[in-house]
Amino acid sequence: MPEPTIRREADLEWESWDDPELKARSDVRWKLLISGERTATAELVMGIAEIAPGGKLIGHRHSHAETYYITQGTGRISLDGVESEIAPGAAIYIPANARHETVCTSETPLAFIYTFPCDRFEEVVYRFDD
16 A cells, blocks of 8 residues: 655665666666655656766667656757757656667766656666667
């Protein structure tokens, strides 16, 4: 049963890909704030992510829609082949199965809040470009 939940980012450790090849190709780390496998919540997954300066979250897609809200740094996102510059204050909607790739173009990490409309982060299956 879902319950009101408060988690503090400062209390959590950064995570990254378990797969060494993905970790080597994708300069992203994240903290999973709200997700049913870790919290008594449902219907929404929320976290924060950072892409290292000069790094990228490699091209991928998944069957869940996603949102980003940029909080720090600058970058570029390719969304189904359309490139856009992004900076703090930008809200981005990524439709289900849309291919997207995000690059940090600043000297500080590109930081953003992300959400998925599902109960648990483990439901989101990333399909990466080859």
